[in-house]
Amino acid sequence: MRLSNLADYAVVTMSHAARHCGGGRVSAAELAAETGLPVPTVQKVVSKLTAAGLLRSVRGAGGGLQLARPAAAINVADIVEAVEGPIALTACIDGTDCAVDHNCTVKPHWPLINNAMRGALAGIPLTQLAAEKELA
Known part of the structure; x- marks a missing residue:
């Protein structure tokens, strides 16, 4: 399985946004600069993450994005x-x-496999991704 580029960028963007927790809000342009992603790409990702309720956008002076x-x-x-x-x-x-749907014996088992995959990804909190790691 391989994630789409957009999903990859969303994980990267959220990990950087999480590093700003407690430090106020951050703009999409700042996230783009930190991640090296193009601003339009970050804006697209931010839109999806906001719609999903993972990010909140605050308008006005001192506005920006926050978890x-x-x-x-x-x-x-x-x-x-x-x-x-x-x-x-x-x-x-x-x-x-x-x-091969008419004689597939695996199809009834795919929900179990999908749940295991989701469970593995759900076991990785954003705090873990936001933690600065030393590169060896």
Whole structure:
């Protein structure tokens, strides 16, 4: 499984936004500068994260972006789903036609597999991603 570029950028953007917790608000332009991502890309990601309730946008003087809830209450699964929708490793789960659907013995097990994948991503809190790590 490989995340889309937009989901990857959302995780990167949220980890940088979390580093501003307690330090006020941050703009999309500041997040773009910190992450090295283009401003329009960060704006698109921020829009999706705001719509999903992970970021909050405050207008006016002193405005900007801030986490909508504590970083410890946000995880990688939340961020990925904000951009890509529910985590599903196969298309057959959402009713898409499949060439072997008529005799597939694995299809009933995909929800278990998808839940395990979501659980693994949900086990990684944003606080862990926001922590500065020393590069070896």
